[in-house]
Amino acid sequence: MSSSGTRTDLGRALCIITGASRGFGRVVARHMSGLLKPGSALVLAARSGDELRAAAAEVTGAAAGGGGLLVLCVPVDLSHSDGVTELLAAVKTSYTDDMDHVLLVNNAGSLGDISRYMTSFTNMAEVDSYLSFNVSSSLCLTASVLEAIPRRPGLRRTVVNVTSLCALKPHCSWVLYCTGKAAREMMFRVLAEEEPDVRVLSYSPGPLDTDMFTLARSRTADPDLRKSLSDMFAQGQVLTCDESCTKMMKVLLEDQYVSGSHVDIYEV
Secondary structure (H helix, E strand, O other): OOOOOOOOOOOOEEEEEEOOOOHHHHHHHHHHHOOOOOOEEEEEEEOOHHHHHHHHHHHHHHOOOOOOEEEEEEEOOOOOHHHHHHHHHHHHHHOOOOOOEEEEEEOOOOOOOOOOOHHHOOOHHHHHHHHHHHHHHHHHHHHHHHHHOOOOOOOEEEEEEEOOHHHOOOOOOOHHHHHHHHHHHHHHHHHHHHOOOEEEEEEEOOOEOOHHHHHHHHHOOOHHHHHHHHHHHHOOOOEOHHHHHHHHHHHHHHOOOOOOOEEEHHHO
């Protein structure tokens, strides 16, 4: 720790990051690798194996302590239970008893169909598919990791939910995304109440310059929201993933947040 009491690293940790092949998740993997002590493991999960391997190469180059970091790529589709099971198996093989921190970053997510309004979503299978990937997989993975690696003296357990303003505020034509983010946020608030030894953070990274933001600008059905997004981009109000990730690492290292709370980048 520094003289101010703030940690300077994440310890000898097992870090699991979903949606790690691109965008914010990929940058989180790179930043975290530089804060891990030798003997740590980083498990990266996403659908694309090729992009995951490219992310792993970046991580290896950024690793702290001259290396000593195990990086494991797990190409899985978390919208299916088999994907969660496969990722959990990789988590179990990567964990060792001398680790002092387990950190799960639930970053994987999708916008859903934002080209339509709520009244067009009459197909239950379509909605179920979205919620399976964006809500159910996050719940089941988190529960499975905490069950597989239970509390013990000297072990910190941290769960991060990458959230959004959409968890708190409705956005026209984004019914699936808003619903998924709101459900996940309440899920992790419940976890914080039930498991007081687990540090739970819902971090809202702000508007990020990613493929998702580009898609949102072009596909959003609601004209007012589409204009707002375009204006935000034109006025330089969209953040880089590095800017936002630096703030998230600051929150995790200072460790002063209320467990289960929503922390927005603009509050850091």
